[in-house]
Amino acid sequence: MTGLLRRLRRRPEAVSARGLLQPVGPRAIxxxxxxxxxxxxxxxxxxxxxxxxxxxxxxxxxxxxxxxxxxxxxxxxPVPTGVAASRLRKQRARLESARRAAVRGGHLDDPEGEAAAADAAELAYRVARGESRLFxxxxxxxxxxxxxxxxxxxxxxxxxxxxxxxxxxxxxxxxxxxxxxxxxxxxxxxxxxxxxxxxxxxxSFFPFASPDIPHTADHEAGGGGVLYGVNALSRTPVFWNRFARSLDNYNSVTLARSGAGKSYQTKLELLRLLFTGARAAVIDPEDEYVRLAEAVGGHTVRLGAGARINPFDLPAPDPADGLQGLVRKVLFLHGFLAVLLGAEPDAARTAVLDQALLLTYERAGITPDVSTFNNPPPTLGDLHQVLGEHPSPAARELADQLVPYVSGSHAQLFNGPSSGQLSGHHLLVFAVRHLPEEVRAPAMVLALDAVWRRVTTGPRRRHLVVVDEAWLLMREREGARFLLRLAKSGRRYWCSLSLVTQDADDVLTSPLGRAIVSNAATQLLLRQSAQAIDQITETFLLSRGERDFLLTARRGETLLLAGHRHRAAVTAVAAGHEHHLVTTDPAELAAREAEQEVAER
Missing domain, CATH: 3.30.70 (Alpha-Beta Plaits)
Structure with a gap:
Protein backbone atom coordinates (compact mmCIF):
# COMPACT_ATOMS: atom_id res chain seq x y z
CA MET A 1 0.00 0.00 0.00
CA THR A 2 2.91 2.33 0.76
CA GLY A 3 4.31 1.78 -2.72
CA LEU A 4 0.94 2.56 -4.31
CA LEU A 5 0.57 5.82 -2.36
CA ARG A 6 4.14 6.76 -3.34
CA ARG A 7 3.19 6.32 -7.00
CA LEU A 8 0.04 8.39 -6.46
CA ARG A 9 2.19 11.25 -5.15
CA ARG A 10 4.26 11.20 -8.33
CA ARG A 11 1.17 11.53 -10.57
CA PRO A 12 -0.47 15.01 -10.48
CA GLU A 13 -3.80 13.66 -11.69
CA ALA A 14 -3.76 11.07 -8.94
CA VAL A 15 -2.99 13.56 -6.15
CA SER A 16 -6.42 15.12 -6.52
CA ALA A 17 -7.90 11.63 -6.61
CA ARG A 18 -6.18 10.83 -3.31
CA GLY A 19 -7.74 13.97 -1.91
CA LEU A 20 -11.11 12.64 -2.97
CA LEU A 21 -10.39 9.39 -1.16
CA GLN A 22 -11.39 10.90 2.16
CA PRO A 23 -15.06 11.70 1.34
CA VAL A 24 -15.67 8.65 -0.88
CA GLY A 25 -13.64 6.02 0.97
CA PRO A 26 -13.48 4.57 4.48
CA ARG A 27 -11.34 5.98 7.25
CA ALA A 28 -9.35 2.75 7.44
CA ILE A 29 -8.84 -0.27 5.24
CA PRO A 78 -9.44 5.98 -26.81
CA VAL A 79 -6.69 4.74 -29.13
CA PRO A 80 -5.33 7.43 -31.52
CA THR A 81 -6.36 6.78 -35.11
CA GLY A 82 -2.77 6.49 -36.33
CA VAL A 83 -1.89 3.98 -33.64
CA ALA A 84 -5.07 2.01 -34.33
CA ALA A 85 -4.31 1.84 -38.06
CA SER A 86 -0.74 0.69 -37.38
CA ARG A 87 -1.86 -2.03 -34.95
CA LEU A 88 -4.52 -3.29 -37.33
CA ARG A 89 -1.99 -3.40 -40.15
CA LYS A 90 0.40 -5.48 -38.03
CA GLN A 91 -2.43 -7.75 -36.91
CA ARG A 92 -3.53 -8.35 -40.52
CA ALA A 93 0.11 -9.07 -41.46
CA ARG A 94 0.41 -11.67 -38.68
CA LEU A 95 -2.84 -13.37 -39.69
CA GLU A 96 -1.86 -13.41 -43.36
CA SER A 97 1.58 -14.78 -42.50
CA ALA A 98 0.03 -17.56 -40.44
CA ARG A 99 -2.35 -18.42 -43.28
CA ARG A 100 0.45 -18.61 -45.85
CA ALA A 101 2.61 -20.72 -43.54
CA ALA A 102 -0.28 -23.16 -43.13
CA VAL A 103 -0.73 -23.37 -46.91
CA ARG A 104 2.99 -24.05 -47.45
CA GLY A 105 2.87 -26.73 -44.78
CA GLY A 106 -0.06 -28.44 -46.46
CA HIS A 107 -2.44 -27.83 -43.56
CA LEU A 108 -6.18 -27.38 -43.92
CA ASP A 109 -7.72 -23.91 -43.73
CA ASP A 110 -8.28 -22.56 -40.22
CA PRO A 111 -11.89 -21.26 -40.06
CA GLU A 112 -11.17 -19.22 -36.95
CA GLY A 113 -8.11 -17.63 -38.53
CA GLU A 114 -10.01 -16.83 -41.71
CA ALA A 115 -12.83 -15.23 -39.70
CA ALA A 116 -10.34 -13.20 -37.64
CA ALA A 117 -8.62 -11.98 -40.82
CA ALA A 118 -11.95 -10.93 -42.36
CA ASP A 119 -12.98 -9.10 -39.17
CA ALA A 120 -9.62 -7.32 -38.96
CA ALA A 121 -9.85 -6.23 -42.60
CA GLU A 122 -13.40 -4.93 -42.18
CA LEU A 123 -12.44 -3.04 -39.02
CA ALA A 124 -9.36 -1.54 -40.71
CA TYR A 125 -11.50 -0.18 -43.54
CA ARG A 126 -14.04 1.30 -41.09
CA VAL A 127 -11.27 3.01 -39.14
CA ALA A 128 -9.73 4.34 -42.36
CA ARG A 129 -13.09 5.80 -43.44
CA GLY A 130 -13.67 7.35 -40.03
CA GLU A 131 -16.75 5.21 -39.41
CA SER A 132 -15.33 3.64 -36.25
CA ARG A 133 -12.63 4.07 -33.64
CA LEU A 134 -10.71 1.76 -31.33
CA PHE A 135 -10.80 1.92 -27.55
CA SER A 204 -23.20 -2.44 -26.29
CA PHE A 205 -21.56 -2.17 -22.85
CA PHE A 206 -23.84 0.65 -21.78
CA PRO A 207 -27.25 -0.19 -20.25
CA PHE A 208 -29.18 1.73 -22.91
CA ALA A 209 -31.56 -1.13 -23.68
CA SER A 210 -33.71 -3.46 -21.65
CA PRO A 211 -32.85 -7.18 -21.86
CA ASP A 212 -36.58 -8.01 -21.76
CA ILE A 213 -37.34 -6.15 -25.01
CA PRO A 214 -35.19 -6.75 -28.10
CA HIS A 215 -33.35 -3.93 -29.80
CA THR A 216 -35.25 -3.57 -33.09
CA ALA A 217 -32.74 -1.49 -35.02
CA ASP A 218 -34.18 -0.92 -38.48
CA HIS A 219 -32.97 2.22 -40.25
CA GLU A 220 -35.60 1.97 -42.98
CA ALA A 221 -38.35 1.66 -40.38
CA GLY A 222 -37.51 4.57 -38.14
CA GLY A 223 -34.28 3.51 -36.43
CA GLY A 224 -34.39 1.61 -33.19
CA GLY A 225 -37.79 2.82 -32.06
CA VAL A 226 -38.69 5.34 -29.38
CA LEU A 227 -38.32 5.40 -25.64
CA TYR A 228 -41.34 3.86 -23.93
CA GLY A 229 -39.96 4.36 -20.42
CA VAL A 230 -37.67 2.55 -18.01
CA ASN A 231 -37.90 -1.07 -16.95
CA ALA A 232 -39.78 -1.09 -13.64
CA LEU A 233 -37.45 -3.78 -12.26
CA SER A 234 -34.01 -3.13 -13.75
CA ARG A 235 -34.45 0.64 -14.34
CA THR A 236 -32.90 0.26 -17.82
CA PRO A 237 -34.40 2.19 -20.75
CA VAL A 238 -36.98 0.36 -22.85
CA PHE A 239 -37.04 1.17 -26.56
CA TRP A 240 -39.61 -0.32 -28.90
CA ASN A 241 -40.16 0.11 -32.62
CA ARG A 242 -43.75 -0.64 -33.58
CA PHE A 243 -42.76 -0.29 -37.27
CA ALA A 244 -40.05 -2.99 -37.17
CA ARG A 245 -40.24 -5.27 -40.18
CA SER A 246 -39.81 -8.32 -37.95
CA LEU A 247 -43.30 -7.77 -36.50
CA ASP A 248 -46.43 -9.32 -37.98
CA ASN A 249 -48.13 -5.92 -38.02
CA TYR A 250 -47.64 -2.37 -36.75
CA ASN A 251 -50.81 -2.09 -34.65
CA SER A 252 -51.18 -1.67 -30.91
CA VAL A 253 -53.94 -1.85 -28.33
CA THR A 254 -53.88 -0.10 -24.94
CA LEU A 255 -56.24 -1.24 -22.19
CA ALA A 256 -56.50 0.42 -18.77
CA ARG A 257 -58.98 1.65 -16.24
CA SER A 258 -59.73 5.35 -16.01
CA GLY A 259 -56.88 7.43 -14.57
CA ALA A 260 -54.17 4.80 -15.09
CA GLY A 261 -52.21 6.97 -17.54
CA LYS A 262 -53.06 5.36 -20.89
CA SER A 263 -53.47 8.67 -22.76
CA TYR A 264 -50.25 9.99 -21.17
CA GLN A 265 -48.31 6.99 -22.48
CA THR A 266 -49.95 7.25 -25.91
CA LYS A 267 -49.17 10.96 -26.26
CA LEU A 268 -45.55 10.41 -25.24
CA GLU A 269 -45.07 7.80 -27.96
CA LEU A 270 -46.90 9.98 -30.48
CA LEU A 271 -44.69 12.98 -29.72
CA ARG A 272 -41.50 10.95 -30.00
CA LEU A 273 -42.59 9.27 -33.23
CA LEU A 274 -43.25 12.68 -34.77
CA PHE A 275 -39.62 13.59 -34.18
CA THR A 276 -38.55 10.50 -36.14
CA GLY A 277 -40.41 11.74 -39.23
CA ALA A 278 -43.65 9.79 -38.89
CA ARG A 279 -47.02 11.31 -39.74
CA ALA A 280 -49.94 10.90 -37.36
CA ALA A 281 -53.69 11.36 -37.11
CA VAL A 282 -55.69 11.23 -33.89
CA ILE A 283 -59.38 10.69 -33.20
CA ASP A 284 -59.71 12.72 -30.00
CA PRO A 285 -63.05 12.47 -28.14
CA GLU A 286 -61.93 14.58 -25.15
CA ASP A 287 -59.67 17.32 -26.64
CA GLU A 288 -56.64 15.77 -24.91
CA TYR A 289 -54.38 16.08 -27.96
CA VAL A 290 -55.24 19.64 -29.01
CA ARG A 291 -52.55 21.32 -26.92
CA LEU A 292 -49.97 18.88 -28.24
CA ALA A 293 -51.02 19.56 -31.84
CA GLU A 294 -50.74 23.31 -31.35
CA ALA A 295 -47.26 22.97 -29.85
CA VAL A 296 -45.80 20.86 -32.69
CA GLY A 297 -47.45 22.71 -35.58
CA GLY A 298 -50.22 20.20 -36.20
CA HIS A 299 -53.74 20.90 -37.40
CA THR A 300 -56.93 20.45 -35.38
CA VAL A 301 -60.27 19.74 -37.07
CA ARG A 302 -63.14 20.53 -34.70
CA LEU A 303 -66.03 18.54 -36.12
CA GLY A 304 -69.38 20.21 -35.52
CA ALA A 305 -67.76 23.56 -34.76
CA GLY A 306 -67.42 24.86 -38.29
CA ALA A 307 -65.66 21.79 -39.70
CA ARG A 308 -67.41 19.12 -41.73
CA ILE A 309 -66.44 15.96 -43.62
CA ASN A 310 -68.62 14.97 -46.57
CA PRO A 311 -69.34 11.21 -46.32
CA PHE A 312 -69.43 11.02 -50.14
CA ASP A 313 -65.88 12.29 -50.69
CA LEU A 314 -63.93 10.00 -53.02
CA PRO A 315 -60.24 9.04 -52.91
CA ALA A 316 -57.81 10.47 -55.42
CA PRO A 317 -58.29 8.94 -58.89
CA ASP A 318 -56.20 5.82 -59.43
CA PRO A 319 -56.37 4.35 -62.97
CA ALA A 320 -55.10 1.01 -61.68
CA ASP A 321 -57.99 0.79 -59.24
CA GLY A 322 -60.76 1.04 -61.79
CA LEU A 323 -64.22 0.10 -60.60
CA GLN A 324 -63.05 -0.86 -57.12
CA GLY A 325 -62.66 2.73 -55.93
CA LEU A 326 -66.36 3.52 -56.25
CA VAL A 327 -67.41 0.08 -55.00
CA ARG A 328 -65.34 0.42 -51.83
CA LYS A 329 -66.80 3.87 -51.22
CA VAL A 330 -70.36 2.56 -51.54
CA LEU A 331 -69.56 -0.27 -49.14
CA PHE A 332 -68.16 2.26 -46.67
CA LEU A 333 -71.34 4.34 -46.94
CA HIS A 334 -73.39 1.25 -46.07
CA GLY A 335 -71.41 0.86 -42.85
CA PHE A 336 -71.41 4.58 -42.08
CA LEU A 337 -75.19 4.87 -42.46
CA ALA A 338 -75.67 1.81 -40.26
CA VAL A 339 -73.70 3.57 -37.50
CA LEU A 340 -75.44 6.88 -38.16
CA LEU A 341 -78.98 5.46 -38.10
CA GLY A 342 -78.24 2.94 -35.35
CA ALA A 343 -80.11 0.05 -36.95
CA GLU A 344 -79.04 -3.29 -38.36
CA PRO A 345 -79.92 -3.16 -42.08
CA ASP A 346 -82.15 -5.92 -43.45
CA ALA A 347 -82.02 -7.26 -47.01
CA ALA A 348 -84.71 -4.92 -48.38
CA ARG A 349 -83.15 -1.78 -46.90
CA THR A 350 -79.67 -2.82 -48.07
CA ALA A 351 -80.85 -3.37 -51.66
CA VAL A 352 -82.71 -0.06 -51.79
CA LEU A 353 -79.80 1.83 -50.21
CA ASP A 354 -77.29 0.32 -52.64
CA GLN A 355 -79.35 1.40 -55.65
CA ALA A 356 -79.85 4.86 -54.17
CA LEU A 357 -76.13 5.37 -53.48
CA LEU A 358 -75.13 4.44 -57.03
CA LEU A 359 -77.85 6.67 -58.47
CA THR A 360 -76.76 9.56 -56.24
CA TYR A 361 -73.23 9.36 -57.57
CA GLU A 362 -74.52 8.99 -61.14
CA ARG A 363 -76.59 12.19 -60.85
CA ALA A 364 -73.44 13.99 -59.70
CA GLY A 365 -71.66 12.81 -62.86
CA ILE A 366 -69.55 10.18 -61.10
CA THR A 367 -69.35 6.69 -62.62
CA PRO A 368 -66.93 3.78 -62.21
CA ASP A 369 -64.68 5.61 -64.69
CA VAL A 370 -61.95 7.11 -62.50
CA SER A 371 -61.75 10.18 -64.74
CA THR A 372 -65.10 11.26 -63.26
CA PHE A 373 -63.80 11.18 -59.68
CA ASN A 374 -62.68 14.80 -59.99
CA ASN A 375 -66.30 15.96 -60.27
CA PRO A 376 -67.78 17.52 -57.12
CA PRO A 377 -69.14 14.66 -54.99
CA PRO A 378 -72.80 14.54 -53.92
CA THR A 379 -73.96 15.16 -50.37
CA LEU A 380 -76.22 13.47 -47.87
CA GLY A 381 -79.03 15.76 -49.01
CA ASP A 382 -78.72 14.36 -52.53
CA LEU A 383 -79.11 10.83 -51.18
CA HIS A 384 -82.18 11.94 -49.20
CA GLN A 385 -83.73 13.30 -52.38
CA VAL A 386 -83.09 10.06 -54.30
CA LEU A 387 -84.59 7.98 -51.49
CA GLY A 388 -87.62 10.25 -51.37
CA GLU A 389 -88.29 9.60 -55.04
CA HIS A 390 -88.09 5.84 -54.63
CA PRO A 391 -91.50 4.16 -54.38
CA SER A 392 -90.63 1.41 -51.86
CA PRO A 393 -91.59 1.72 -48.14
CA ALA A 394 -88.00 0.89 -47.13
CA ALA A 395 -86.73 3.91 -49.09
CA ARG A 396 -89.28 6.23 -47.49
CA GLU A 397 -88.35 4.92 -44.04
CA LEU A 398 -84.66 5.56 -44.73
CA ALA A 399 -85.46 9.05 -46.00
CA ASP A 400 -87.40 9.83 -42.83
CA GLN A 401 -84.52 8.63 -40.66
CA LEU A 402 -82.09 10.90 -42.54
CA VAL A 403 -84.13 14.07 -41.92
CA PRO A 404 -82.28 15.11 -38.70
CA TYR A 405 -78.95 14.82 -40.55
CA VAL A 406 -80.08 16.53 -43.76
CA SER A 407 -82.21 19.44 -42.60
CA GLY A 408 -82.46 18.99 -38.85
CA SER A 409 -80.26 19.57 -35.83
CA HIS A 410 -77.23 17.66 -37.16
CA ALA A 411 -77.32 18.91 -40.76
CA GLN A 412 -74.36 21.24 -40.23
CA LEU A 413 -72.13 18.26 -39.37
CA PHE A 414 -73.14 15.75 -42.05
CA ASN A 415 -74.80 17.54 -44.98
CA GLY A 416 -72.63 19.58 -47.30
CA PRO A 417 -69.18 19.64 -48.87
CA SER A 418 -66.09 19.08 -46.72
CA SER A 419 -64.62 22.17 -45.10
CA GLY A 420 -60.98 22.62 -44.17
CA GLN A 421 -57.77 21.18 -45.56
CA LEU A 422 -57.01 17.64 -44.36
CA SER A 423 -53.78 17.03 -46.28
CA GLY A 424 -50.26 18.36 -45.91
CA HIS A 425 -50.10 18.18 -42.09
CA HIS A 426 -47.70 15.92 -40.18
CA LEU A 427 -50.20 15.75 -37.27
CA LEU A 428 -53.96 15.87 -37.73
CA VAL A 429 -56.28 15.85 -34.71
CA PHE A 430 -60.03 15.35 -35.08
CA ALA A 431 -61.65 16.83 -31.97
CA VAL A 432 -65.19 15.56 -31.34
CA ARG A 433 -65.62 16.53 -27.68
CA HIS A 434 -68.36 19.09 -28.29
CA LEU A 435 -70.51 16.73 -30.36
CA PRO A 436 -73.56 15.10 -28.77
CA GLU A 437 -72.84 11.53 -27.72
CA GLU A 438 -75.42 10.25 -30.23
CA VAL A 439 -73.35 11.40 -33.21
CA ARG A 440 -69.82 10.91 -31.88
CA ALA A 441 -69.47 7.38 -33.27
CA PRO A 442 -70.52 8.27 -36.86
CA ALA A 443 -68.32 11.38 -36.73
CA MET A 444 -65.37 9.22 -35.68
CA VAL A 445 -66.08 6.83 -38.58
CA LEU A 446 -66.05 9.78 -41.00
CA ALA A 447 -62.77 11.02 -39.55
CA LEU A 448 -61.20 7.57 -39.89
CA ASP A 449 -62.33 7.35 -43.50
CA ALA A 450 -60.70 10.72 -44.21
CA VAL A 451 -57.52 9.53 -42.50
CA TRP A 452 -57.53 6.31 -44.51
CA ARG A 453 -57.80 8.27 -47.78
CA ARG A 454 -54.81 10.30 -46.58
CA VAL A 455 -52.83 7.14 -45.81
CA THR A 456 -53.54 5.36 -49.08
CA THR A 457 -52.74 8.31 -51.36
CA GLY A 458 -49.47 10.09 -51.91
CA PRO A 459 -45.95 8.88 -51.08
CA ARG A 460 -45.58 6.00 -48.63
CA ARG A 461 -44.56 7.20 -45.20
CA ARG A 462 -44.93 5.85 -41.71
CA HIS A 463 -48.39 6.71 -40.39
CA LEU A 464 -49.71 6.38 -36.87
CA VAL A 465 -53.50 6.47 -36.46
CA VAL A 466 -54.61 6.84 -32.84
CA VAL A 467 -58.20 6.14 -31.83
CA ASP A 468 -58.62 7.25 -28.23
CA GLU A 469 -61.64 6.06 -26.26
CA ALA A 470 -62.13 3.38 -28.90
CA TRP A 471 -65.06 1.91 -26.95
CA LEU A 472 -67.26 4.59 -28.55
CA LEU A 473 -66.77 2.79 -31.88
CA MET A 474 -66.40 -0.76 -30.57
CA ARG A 475 -69.93 -0.77 -29.14
CA GLU A 476 -71.23 -0.25 -32.70
CA ARG A 477 -70.96 -3.41 -34.80
CA GLU A 478 -70.22 -1.54 -38.02
CA GLY A 479 -67.71 0.68 -36.22
CA ALA A 480 -65.86 -2.36 -34.93
CA ARG A 481 -65.85 -3.84 -38.44
CA PHE A 482 -64.35 -0.65 -39.83
CA LEU A 483 -61.57 -0.71 -37.22
CA LEU A 484 -60.85 -4.36 -37.99
CA ARG A 485 -60.50 -3.58 -41.71
CA LEU A 486 -58.05 -0.81 -40.88
CA ALA A 487 -56.09 -3.11 -38.58
CA LYS A 488 -55.79 -5.79 -41.26
CA SER A 489 -55.01 -3.47 -44.17
CA GLY A 490 -52.65 -1.04 -42.47
CA ARG A 491 -49.39 -2.95 -42.90
CA ARG A 492 -49.40 -2.77 -46.70
CA TYR A 493 -49.57 1.04 -46.46
CA TRP A 494 -46.96 1.34 -43.66
CA CYS A 495 -49.73 2.37 -41.27
CA SER A 496 -50.08 1.59 -37.57
CA LEU A 497 -53.47 1.62 -35.85
CA SER A 498 -53.34 2.39 -32.12
CA LEU A 499 -56.52 1.69 -30.14
CA VAL A 500 -56.79 3.18 -26.66
CA THR A 501 -59.74 2.30 -24.45
CA GLN A 502 -60.72 2.05 -20.81
CA ASP A 503 -63.56 -0.41 -21.31
CA ALA A 504 -62.07 -3.86 -21.79
CA ASP A 505 -65.51 -5.50 -22.05
CA ASP A 506 -66.33 -3.72 -25.32
CA VAL A 507 -63.11 -5.08 -26.79
CA LEU A 508 -62.77 -8.56 -25.33
CA THR A 509 -66.36 -9.78 -25.16
CA SER A 510 -67.05 -9.53 -28.90
CA PRO A 511 -65.49 -11.61 -31.71
CA LEU A 512 -64.62 -8.41 -33.60
CA GLY A 513 -62.88 -6.95 -30.56
CA ARG A 514 -60.83 -10.08 -29.97
CA ALA A 515 -59.89 -10.13 -33.66
CA ILE A 516 -58.61 -6.55 -33.36
CA VAL A 517 -56.53 -7.50 -30.31
CA SER A 518 -55.07 -10.51 -32.13
CA ASN A 519 -54.05 -8.17 -34.97
CA ALA A 520 -52.04 -5.94 -32.60
CA ALA A 521 -48.39 -6.98 -32.29
CA THR A 522 -47.87 -4.37 -29.55
CA GLN A 523 -50.12 -4.62 -26.50
CA LEU A 524 -49.99 -2.29 -23.51
CA LEU A 525 -51.82 -3.07 -20.29
CA LEU A 526 -52.02 -0.56 -17.46
CA ARG A 527 -53.77 -0.75 -14.10
CA GLN A 528 -56.90 -2.92 -14.26
CA SER A 529 -59.92 -3.22 -12.04
CA ALA A 530 -60.57 -6.39 -10.03
CA GLN A 531 -63.76 -6.98 -12.05
CA ALA A 532 -61.89 -7.08 -15.39
CA ILE A 533 -58.62 -8.74 -14.39
CA ASP A 534 -59.81 -12.33 -14.88
CA GLN A 535 -60.78 -11.69 -18.48
CA ILE A 536 -57.56 -9.76 -19.12
CA THR A 537 -55.53 -12.62 -17.61
CA GLU A 538 -57.23 -15.23 -19.78
CA THR A 539 -57.02 -13.22 -23.01
CA PHE A 540 -53.38 -12.19 -22.70
CA LEU A 541 -52.15 -15.37 -20.95
CA LEU A 542 -50.75 -13.47 -17.98
CA SER A 543 -48.74 -15.07 -15.23
CA ARG A 544 -49.67 -14.71 -11.57
CA GLY A 545 -47.01 -12.02 -11.10
CA GLU A 546 -48.19 -10.07 -14.14
CA ARG A 547 -51.78 -10.27 -12.91
CA ASP A 548 -50.81 -8.90 -9.50
CA PHE A 549 -48.71 -6.18 -11.16
CA LEU A 550 -51.73 -4.91 -13.13
CA LEU A 551 -53.89 -4.86 -10.00
CA THR A 552 -51.37 -2.81 -8.01
CA ALA A 553 -49.71 -0.78 -10.78
CA ARG A 554 -49.25 2.90 -10.12
CA ARG A 555 -50.17 5.59 -12.63
CA GLY A 556 -47.92 5.34 -15.67
CA GLU A 557 -46.76 1.76 -15.04
CA THR A 558 -47.39 -0.44 -18.07
CA LEU A 559 -47.05 -4.11 -18.92
CA LEU A 560 -45.66 -4.08 -22.47
CA LEU A 561 -46.35 -7.24 -24.49
CA ALA A 562 -44.14 -6.84 -27.56
CA GLY A 563 -44.18 -9.32 -30.38
CA HIS A 564 -44.77 -12.96 -29.47
CA ARG A 565 -42.40 -13.57 -26.57
CA HIS A 566 -41.20 -10.31 -25.06
CA ARG A 567 -42.76 -8.79 -21.96
CA ALA A 568 -41.60 -6.02 -19.68
CA ALA A 569 -42.99 -3.85 -16.91
CA VAL A 570 -42.37 -0.26 -18.00
CA THR A 571 -42.68 3.03 -16.15
CA ALA A 572 -43.35 6.05 -18.36
CA VAL A 573 -40.80 8.86 -18.08
CA ALA A 574 -41.05 12.29 -19.67
CA ALA A 575 -38.83 15.32 -19.89
CA GLY A 576 -40.16 18.55 -18.46
CA HIS A 577 -41.24 19.98 -21.80
CA GLU A 578 -42.84 16.65 -22.78
CA HIS A 579 -44.78 16.47 -19.53
CA HIS A 580 -46.00 20.02 -20.06
CA LEU A 581 -47.52 19.01 -23.40
CA VAL A 582 -49.03 15.62 -22.55
CA THR A 583 -50.36 15.92 -19.01
CA THR A 584 -54.10 16.29 -18.44
CA ASP A 585 -54.03 16.32 -14.65
CA PRO A 586 -56.83 18.79 -13.72
CA ALA A 587 -55.01 20.05 -10.63
CA GLU A 588 -51.83 20.73 -12.56
CA LEU A 589 -53.68 22.44 -15.41
CA ALA A 590 -55.63 24.57 -12.96
CA ALA A 591 -52.40 25.64 -11.25
CA ARG A 592 -50.94 26.64 -14.62
CA GLU A 593 -54.00 28.69 -15.49
CA ALA A 594 -53.83 30.45 -12.12
CA GLU A 595 -50.14 31.26 -12.64
CA GLN A 596 -50.90 32.60 -16.12
CA GLU A 597 -53.68 34.83 -14.78
CA VAL A 598 -51.35 36.22 -12.12
CA ALA A 599 -48.65 36.86 -14.74
CA GLU A 600 -51.11 38.68 -17.01
CA ARG A 601 -52.15 41.00 -14.20
Missing part, protein backbone atom coordinates in the same frame (compact mmCIF):
# COMPACT_ATOMS: atom_id res chain seq x y z
CA UNK A 30 -7.23 -3.66 5.79
CA UNK A 31 -5.69 -5.25 2.70
CA UNK A 32 -5.51 -8.99 2.30
CA UNK A 33 -4.33 -11.28 -0.47
CA UNK A 34 -7.83 -11.70 -1.95
CA UNK A 35 -10.02 -8.99 -0.46
CA UNK A 36 -10.06 -5.73 1.41
CA UNK A 37 -11.84 -5.16 4.72
CA UNK A 38 -13.48 -1.92 5.74
CA UNK A 39 -15.88 -0.88 8.46
CA UNK A 40 -18.78 -1.76 6.13
CA UNK A 41 -17.64 -5.33 5.44
CA UNK A 42 -15.37 -7.15 3.02
CA UNK A 43 -14.97 -6.70 -0.73
CA UNK A 44 -13.35 -8.70 -3.52
CA UNK A 45 -12.70 -7.50 -7.05
CA UNK A 46 -13.07 -9.61 -10.20
CA UNK A 47 -11.42 -8.66 -13.49
CA UNK A 48 -13.08 -9.49 -16.80
CA UNK A 49 -10.40 -11.10 -18.99
CA UNK A 50 -12.54 -12.75 -21.67
CA UNK A 51 -15.52 -11.44 -23.63
CA UNK A 52 -18.16 -13.06 -25.86
CA UNK A 53 -17.58 -13.03 -29.61
CA UNK A 54 -20.87 -11.21 -30.22
CA UNK A 55 -22.95 -9.02 -27.93
CA UNK A 56 -26.31 -7.30 -28.32
CA UNK A 57 -27.17 -3.91 -26.81
CA UNK A 58 -27.91 -4.23 -23.11
CA UNK A 59 -26.12 -7.56 -22.78
CA UNK A 60 -24.53 -6.53 -19.45
CA UNK A 61 -27.92 -5.86 -17.84
CA UNK A 62 -28.09 -9.24 -15.99
CA UNK A 63 -24.81 -8.41 -14.27
CA UNK A 64 -25.85 -4.83 -13.49
CA UNK A 65 -29.18 -6.06 -12.12
CA UNK A 66 -27.64 -8.59 -9.75
CA UNK A 67 -29.53 -8.40 -6.45
CA UNK A 68 -26.34 -8.21 -4.37
CA UNK A 69 -24.19 -5.15 -3.80
CA UNK A 70 -21.83 -4.69 -6.74
CA UNK A 71 -19.56 -1.91 -7.96
CA UNK A 72 -19.10 -2.21 -11.73
CA UNK A 73 -16.48 0.04 -13.32
CA UNK A 74 -15.83 0.49 -17.04
CA UNK A 75 -12.58 2.27 -17.91
CA UNK A 76 -12.35 3.57 -21.49
CA UNK A 77 -9.21 4.89 -23.15
CA UNK A 136 -8.97 0.10 -24.79
CA UNK A 137 -11.54 -1.02 -22.24
CA UNK A 138 -11.19 -2.44 -18.74
CA UNK A 139 -14.18 -3.96 -16.94
CA UNK A 140 -13.97 -4.65 -13.18
CA UNK A 141 -16.54 -5.84 -10.65
CA UNK A 142 -16.19 -5.42 -6.88
CA UNK A 143 -18.43 -7.67 -4.77
CA UNK A 144 -19.38 -6.54 -1.25
CA UNK A 145 -20.61 -8.63 1.67
CA UNK A 146 -20.79 -8.29 5.47
CA UNK A 147 -18.38 -11.19 6.17
CA UNK A 148 -16.09 -13.62 4.36
CA UNK A 149 -18.60 -16.49 4.28
CA UNK A 150 -21.28 -14.32 2.66
CA UNK A 151 -18.63 -12.88 0.32
CA UNK A 152 -17.74 -16.35 -0.96
CA UNK A 153 -21.40 -17.01 -1.78
CA UNK A 154 -21.82 -13.64 -3.49
CA UNK A 155 -18.66 -14.12 -5.55
CA UNK A 156 -19.86 -17.55 -6.67
CA UNK A 157 -23.22 -16.08 -7.66
CA UNK A 158 -21.59 -13.26 -9.64
CA UNK A 159 -19.27 -15.75 -11.36
CA UNK A 160 -22.31 -17.78 -12.42
CA UNK A 161 -23.97 -14.70 -13.91
CA UNK A 162 -20.74 -13.75 -15.70
CA UNK A 163 -20.33 -17.25 -17.14
CA UNK A 164 -23.90 -17.15 -18.43
CA UNK A 165 -22.87 -14.02 -20.35
CA UNK A 166 -19.79 -15.86 -21.71
CA UNK A 167 -17.50 -13.63 -19.65
CA UNK A 168 -14.26 -14.90 -18.15
CA UNK A 169 -13.51 -13.37 -14.75
CA UNK A 170 -10.47 -13.72 -12.51
CA UNK A 171 -9.87 -12.49 -8.93
CA UNK A 172 -7.28 -9.80 -8.22
CA UNK A 173 -5.13 -12.03 -6.09
CA UNK A 174 -2.40 -10.00 -4.30
CA UNK A 175 -3.78 -6.89 -6.01
CA UNK A 176 -6.89 -6.48 -3.88
CA UNK A 177 -6.28 -2.80 -3.11
CA UNK A 178 -5.62 -1.94 -6.76
CA UNK A 179 -8.86 -3.71 -7.74
CA UNK A 180 -10.84 -1.92 -5.03
CA UNK A 181 -9.48 1.45 -6.17
CA UNK A 182 -10.32 0.66 -9.80
CA UNK A 183 -14.03 0.51 -8.92
CA UNK A 184 -14.05 3.67 -6.79
CA UNK A 185 -15.34 6.94 -8.37
CA UNK A 186 -11.78 8.24 -8.73
CA UNK A 187 -11.06 7.69 -12.41
CA UNK A 188 -8.07 5.49 -11.52
CA UNK A 189 -7.20 2.14 -13.09
CA UNK A 190 -4.18 0.67 -11.29
CA UNK A 191 -4.94 -2.78 -12.76
CA UNK A 192 -4.88 -1.76 -16.45
CA UNK A 193 -6.23 -5.09 -17.68
CA UNK A 194 -7.53 -3.85 -21.01
CA UNK A 195 -9.20 -5.22 -24.14
CA UNK A 196 -9.31 -3.39 -27.47
CA UNK A 197 -12.81 -2.93 -28.90
CA UNK A 198 -14.36 -0.79 -31.61
CA UNK A 199 -17.13 1.82 -31.32
CA UNK A 200 -20.01 -0.55 -32.05
CA UNK A 201 -18.85 -3.08 -29.46
CA UNK A 202 -18.28 -0.35 -26.89
CA UNK A 203 -21.83 0.99 -27.21
Missing amino acids: QVGAHQVTTAGGVARTLVVTGYPAEANPGWLAPLLNHPGRLDVALHIE RVGLYVTVHAPDEEALAEEVASVRAVAESLLLTVEPTTFRALAGWLATRPLGLDPLRVRRTVDTIALT
